[in-house]
Amino acid sequence: MSDVITYAPLLLQGLLITVLVTVLGAILTVVTAFTAGLARLSQHWWLRWPAGVFVEVFRGTSLLVQMFWFFFALPFFGFQLAPLTAAVLALGFNEGAYGAEIVRGTISSRAAGQSEACVALGMGRALRMRRVLIPQSIPAMLPPFCNVMVDLLKNTSLVSLVTVADLTFRGQMVRSTTGQTTAVFLTILVLYFVLSSLISLLMKWLERRFALDRRPKSRRDQPGPLVKAGMPV
Amino acid sequence: MIWDSEFALSILPDLLQGLWVTVQITLAGTVIAMILGLVVAVIRFSRLPVVSQLFNFYVQFVRGTPLLIQAYCAFFILPNYGLSFSPMATGIVVIGINYSAYTAEVYRSGIHDVPPGQWEAAKALNLPIGATWTRIILPQAVRSVIPLLGNYLIQMFKDSAVLSAITVFELLAHAQAIGSNNFRYLEPLTIAGLLFLLVSYPASQMVRRLERRLAPAH
Amino acid sequence: MPPHIDTESAPVPESTPAAAREVMISFDDVSKRWGDNEVLRSLNFDVKSGEKVSIIGPSGSGKTTILRILMTLETPDTGLVTVNGETLWDVKPGSRPKETKQMRATRRHVGMVFQQFNLFPHMTALENVLEAPTRVLKLDKEEARQRSVELLEMVGLSKHLDHKPPKLSGGQQQRVAIARALAMRPKVLLFDEPTSALDPELIGEVLNVIRELAVSTDMTMLMVTHEMRFAEEISDRVVMFDHGSVVEQGPPGEIFKAPKEDRTKSFLHAVLSH
Numbered sequence: 001m002s003d004v005i006t007y008a009p010l011l012l013q014g015l016l017i018t019v020l021v022t023v024l025g026a027i028l029t030v031v032t033a034f035t036a037g038l039a040r041l042s043q044h045w046w047l048r049w050p051a052g053v054f055v056e057v058f059r060g061t062s063l064l065v066q067m068f069w070f071f072f073a074l075p076f077f078g079f080q081l082a083p084l085t086a087a088v089l090a091l092g093f094n095e096g097a098y099g100a101e102i103v104r105g106t107i108s109s110r111a112a113g114q115s116e117a118c119v120a121l122g123m124g125r126a127l128r129m130r131r132v133l134i135p136q137s138i139p140a141m142l143p144p145f146c147n148v149m150v151d152l153l154k155n156t157s158l159v160s161l162v163t164v165a166d167l168t169f170r171g172q173m174v175r176s177t178t179g180q181t182t183a184v185f186l187t188i189l190v191l192y193f194v195l196s197s198l199i200s201l202l203m204k205w206l207e208r209r210f211a212l213d214r215r216p217k218s219r220r221d222q223p224g225p226l227v228k229a230g231m232p233v
Numbered sequence: 234m235i236w237d238s239e240f241a242l243s244i245l246p247d248l249l250q251g252l253w254v255t256v257q258i259t260l261a262g263t264v265i266a267m268i269l270g271l272v273v274a275v276i277r278f279s280r281l282p283v284v285s286q287l288f289n290f291y292v293q294f295v296r297g298t299p300l301l302i303q304a305y306c307a308f309f310i311l312p313n314y315g316l317s318f319s320p321m322a323t324g325i326v327v328i329g330i331n332y333s334a335y336t337a338e339v340y341r342s343g344i345h346d347v348p349p350g351q352w353e354a355a356k357a358l359n360l361p362i363g364a365t366w367t368r369i370i371l372p373q374a375v376r377s378v379i380p381l382l383g384n385y386l387i388q389m390f391k392d393s394a395v396l397s398a399i400t401v402f403e404l405l406a407h408a409q410a411i412g413s414n415n416f417r418y419l420e421p422l423t424i425a426g427l428l429f430l431l432v433s434y435p436a437s438q439m440v441r442r443l444e445r446r447l448a449p450a451h
Numbered sequence: 452m453p454p455h456i457d458t459e460s461a462p463v464p465e466s467t468p469a470a471a472r473e474v475m476i477s478f479d480d481v482s483k484r485w486g487d488n489e490v491l492r493s494l495n496f497d498v499k500s501g502e503k504v505s506i507i508g509p510s511g512s513g514k515t516t517i518l519r520i521l522m523t524l525e526t527p528d529t530g531l532v533t534v535n536g537e538t539l540w541d542v543k544p545g546s547r548p549k550e551t552k553q554m555r556a557t558r559r560h561v562g563m564v565f566q567q568f569n570l571f572p573h574m575t576a577l578e579n580v581l582e583a584p585t586r587v588l589k590l591d592k593e594e595a596r597q598r599s600v601e602l603l604e605m606v607g608l609s610k611h612l613d614h615k616p617p618k619l620s621g622g623q624q625q626r627v628a629i630a631r632a633l634a635m636r637p638k639v640l641l642f643d644e645p646t647s648a649l650d651p652e653l654i655g656e657v658l659n660v661i662r663e664l665a666v667s668t669d670m671t672m673l674m675v676t677h678e679m680r681f682a683e684e685i686s687d688r689v690v691m692f693d694h695g696s697v698v699e700q701g702p703p704g705e706i707f708k709a710p711k712e713d714r715t716k717s718f719l720h721a722v723l724s725h
Contacts, residue, residue, distance in 0.1 A: 060430040062394035065405055069426060072418035076235055157299035161398055181309045189298050196297040350569035353524050357563040358583035358635060372573050
């Protein structure tokens with residue numbers, strides 16, 4: 001255990017990289033989710049189709065394959081990405097594709113009833129989406145997005161496999177120099193658990209802040225803990 | 234020409250072998266996840282004093298930590314204590330345990346949705362608790378969550394690529410090996426991706442159909 | 452409908468007057484409360500063997516709780532409950548009783564028919580009836596099957612043996628539920644508003660079956676019901692229940708024709724004027 005303490009600064013550096021990758025990945029996830037999700041709801045086929053293909057490809061293949069593809073295969077097209085860039089792109093697009101289905105599912109389930117009211121008020125489609133549907137849908141999106149974010153955090157451990165020096169990567173280093181396998185890995189396991197618990201707490205807090213109404217919801221309305229990020233919503 | 238079709242074709246049989254390993258991992262892992270998840274769900278539901286709490290933590294902890302680290306723990310730590318298994322066996326057990334935490338939640342929702350009247354009727358007939366679970370509650374609970382379980386099966390199929398990190402020679406590991414031997418990653422990684430898609434996309438469409446078919450029974 | 456109904460009990464011994472028979476169900480100082488609501492207040496209440504008793508009263512007055520305590524679906528806060536002379540509940544104030552072997556053994560004498568039928572939806576009518584006799588009584592498969600078929604014939608469902616509950620009407624489902632309860636050969640059969648969840652045109656078929664049981668068996672029957680005419684017809688005794696205690700009780704003619712208590716009068720007035 002003392003070895004682990006000696007190498008604590010190294011692990012801490014890795015932890016910071018993990019947090020950085022998570023934050024960057026989360027930003028890209030949200031942007032991707034709303035772009036692709038709204039595009040799939042578009043009236044124009046030339047927006048709907050590419051978004052559909054994007055979502056199905058990123059949901060249908062393994063994240064790790066996607067990460068390797070960005071890192072190893074993309075250079076054949078002349079793009080040499082830094083490991084961190086490749087990692088964040090793969091994470092953001094992959095989780096974003098799952099997020100897109102959440103965005104699409106939540107908005108389209110609300111659209112039916114609300115749209116009539118908006119048409120009656122003479123609101124155009126774009127205005128309706130921006131002013132009514134999206135803001136209304138956000139509280140319902142938060143619980144499934146919580147799962148996506150926890151998943152994102154856990155999946156950042158894969159960036160170590162494309163040489164990003166995150167917590168997992170540093171852990172492997174410390175393990176091979178000290179041979180303290182058990183201590184190192186259990187430490188890392190607990191650190192990830194703490195991080196994912198923090199994300200859950202943060203998302204719960206956001207849920208409370210965004211809650212439109214405080215009526216107790218029936219259990220069925222909250223797919224929250226039931227659905228692993230990435231499940232069709 | 235960036236894409237080398239001839240090379241792509243030549244590596245296909247090798248990659249298909251990898252796909253077969255991936256499928257085997259998924260099926261074996263699914264068996265573990267389905268059974269273990271069921272046991273965990275029933276124990277949690279039974280509200281046994283300390284044990285149920287323990288399993289609550291189990292579910293939370295497994296869901297809160299990365300599959301990769303879980304795999305590393307099993308792969309690197311266990312041999313230190315004299316427990317050595319093949320990477321494949323280790324991988325299957327790890328992914329099975331990982332997904333049991335998710336299937337346990339799925340079963341729990343299914344069990345929760347069985348009306349209380351079913352428990353009462355079983356009690357009124359004096360059915361013992363074991364028979365109440367196996368004959369009355371679980372058949373109804375499991376039926377309603379089959380599509381959700383199907384989705385996890387597909388998810389596990391994709392996630393199993395992570396096991397390449399503990400030297401399980403599945404689809405992605407095959408692609409990587411081909412890439413590093415030939416210094417060409419484009420074809421093997423692209424084909425590997427397409428193979429994943431080729432299985433998971435139709436499978437998820439099937440689950441969707443199943444979902445629609447089972448839905449009105451409620 | 453076949454003339455005889457095969458239950459374990461012997462046919463009604465016409466010579467024995469009800470008063471001389473043994474006590475089958477006994478509530479001794481039983482109390483139960485939900486928060487501020489006293490569902491049962493120190494209830495003392497006996498049912499004799501073979502007696503058919505109907506409990507009437509406003510909803511929420513605790514009638515169903517009596518049945519649910521007998522089926523051990525609910526726990527009394529205090530009191531002693533016996534069935535067939537065996538202890539079902541013996542709860543001291545403040546204690547939290549658990550399910551015991553004794554309780555399970557005593558519970559075997561009791562069967563229950565629920566308001567919502569509570570059939571097992573994934574099993575056919577026959578499987579519903581067959582389940583407990585094979586699993587609990589460990590009857591021989593063929594014998595149990597034979598008997599289950601007879602019971603379903605008795606309730607008029609011989610054409611529906613292989614149908615699952617969702618395919619049956621409410622009245623048919625409730626008749627399967629009665630057959631299922633009878634299959635366990637209970638000494639006591641509880642009916643918890645057995646026709647309340649039924650469409651009006653289906654009530655008759657269920658009442659017919661219950662009536663048949665009442666006249667042709669020596670089973671002790673305890674029924675919570677809103678069907679006043681039916682209660683009057685089949686009961687040996689009617690119990691008016693309100694606010695957790697017995698308001699008055701007596702032969703149906705007395706209670707329905709000449710109630711003594713004001714609460715009974717106003718209750719009967721309200722239901723019968725409907």
